[in-house]
Amino acid sequence: xxxRGRLLLFLIAATVTTVLLVGAFVExxxxxxxxHPYGDRAVHAALEHRTANAVASVNFDQRALDTLVExxxxxxxxxxxxxxxxxxxxxxxxxPRPARVSPAIRRLGVLLLPVALLVGLYVxxxxxxxxxxxxxxxxxxxxALHLLYVAADYRALERIRPLGPYEVGDVVGEAAYVVTGLxxxxxxxxxxxxxxxxxxxxxxxxxxxxVVLNAAVGMExxxxxxxxxxxxxxxxxxxxxxxxxxxxxTGESR
Amino acid sequence: xxxxxxxxxxxIFLVGLYGLVTSRNLIHAVGCLAVTQxxxxxxxxxxxxxxxxxxxxxxxxxxxxxxxxxxxxALTLTDVVVGATVTALLLALVIQLHKRHGTVDPDELSELKx
Numbered sequence: 084x085x086x087r088g089r090l091l092l093f094l095i096a097a098t099v100t101t102v103l104l105v106g107a108f109v110e111x112x113x114x115x116x117x118x119h120p121y122g123d124r125a126v127h128a129a130l131e132h133r134t135a136n137a138v139a140s141v142n143f144d145q146r147a148l149d150t151l152v153e154x155x156x157x158x159x160x161x162x163x164x165x166x167x168x169x170x171x172x173x174x175x176x177x178x179p180r181p182a183r184v185s186p187a188i189r190r191l192g193v194l195l196l197p198v199a200l201l202v203g204l205y206v207x208x209x210x211x212x213x214x215x216x217x218x219x220x221x222x223x224x225x226x227a228l229h230l231l232y233v234a235a236d237y238r239a240l241e242r243i244r245p246l247g248p249y250e251v252g253d254v255v256g257e258a259a260y261v262v263t264g265l266x267x268x269x270x271x272x273x274x275x276x277x278x279x280x281x282x283x284x285x286x287x288x289x290x291x292x293x294v295v296l297n298a299a300v301g302m303e304x305x306x307x308x309x310x311x312x313x314x315x316x317x318x319x320x321x322x323x324x325x326x327x328x329x330x331x332x333t334g335e336s337r
Numbered sequence: 338x339x340x341x342x343x344x345x346x347x348x349i350f351l352v353g354l355y356g357l358v359t360s361r362n363l364i365h366a367v368g369c370l371a372v373t374q375x376x377x378x379x380x381x382x383x384x385x386x387x388x389x390x391x392x393x394x395x396x397x398x399x400x401x402x403x404x405x406x407x408x409x410x411a412l413t414l415t416d417v418v419v420g421a422t423v424t425a426l427l428l429a430l431v432i433q434l435h436k437r438h439g440t441v442d443p444d445e446l447s448e449l450k451x
Contacts, residue, residue: 086359086444093358097351104350108343115339115388122385122406126393129407130400137393137407142414153415160422167429171436212396218418285396311425318432 133281134290135212142216143296147275151260154300158257161307168314170322179237179320192234199227207301211290217297221304228309237320246313249306256303263295342383350376363431363441367424374420378413385409 084092112118129140142150170176203223210216232240264275272278275292282289353373360366385406391398393407435441 089358093355097354101347101351104347105340105344108340108347111343111384113339114342114383115386117387119385119387119406121408122387122393122404125406125408126404129393130395135394135396137395137404138410138414141407141411146411149415153418156419157422160426163426164429167426167433212394214392214394216414218414284400314429315432 130284132277132291132293133284134293135285136210136214136216138214139210139216139293139297140290143210143293143300144277144291147264147277147292147296150296150300151264151275154257154260154303157304157307158253161253161311164311164314168318170317174322174324176317176321177323179241181238182236184233184235189234192230196227196230196234199230200224203227203305204301207297208287208294210297210301211293212285212287217300217302218304220297221301222308224301224305225308225312229312232316237316240316244309244313246310249309249313252306253303253310256299256301256306259299259302260296263292263299267292342386343380346376346380346383348376349373349379361442361444363434363443364428366443367427367431370427371420371424374416374423377416381409381413381416 125141125145126137128145129135129137132140132144134140134144203220203226205220206215206223207217207220210220228244229240231243267276267278268274270278275296277291277293279291279295281291288294350373353369353371353376356369356372357366360369385408387403387405390403390405393404393410395402395404398404431441434446438446440446
């Protein structure tokens, strides 16, 4: 199909879709309406379980099973990326070259790395109290480690990032979530039921299993993102085609 | 009553689709898919909004405060996570395509190779 024909087909389809969408939007509840039956019930249930962050309560208590599946999607995606981006025949791995970094960036990185790491862990640990949780905090932790790549070079990053333990961490995080659910069952309740003591609203130990599940997800996401970024970075920095040496764009990117 | 937030979601959706249809670079197409998906975030959050509502986090507000719907916010979080994983997988596929065919232009990838 020509580009013109494709565009024409898209315009027709887009017009039809627009009509259908606007028709549906008119029937939606008014924007800003006070009528939120599910929201009201979710807030009530969150407060009943002493979880200050109602969103975390929905994710890790009321819909904990859905979040298990969501975590599994992430797990499967990391696995898929590792399989897709493995070193194939005809490629060789060359050691990354040391890179020169300006002292200012180096100092900033060294300064920011522990701060960013702490912020990430804080976001995971306070998921039941303040906005955040395992998914958000896990990404912050994983990104914090990569400050070392910016501040030093790829070899420095590889020293604090042996991939094996992170792959294990990914699996352990995923397994910990399932085990928490099974433990609730062994305790005579249903899978992933919030069986731990709920504590006092607004304290670090409130929320029961929400804390545990947040930690499990935080670990899985942090390790998963590290592994995921490593597979992409390896493609750029380390893996080369055997035949014609370095292709344009595959050299060290900095 | 205002339709504008919903229309914005619809517009983002269609703009993303337009990018996908006219894309000449698969990495650009993956970006467009992410744009298309972000329309669902806007739609979900718009549906959950309550006039004058604040975030459904009761750490420092009274428990009877007027808050927006936490259910759609939780759904949006799921949406973001799934979107990020899909983007990562698709980018991995694009890298493999480029290795095998030497191009990321979808129009040049028409012929089947055994």
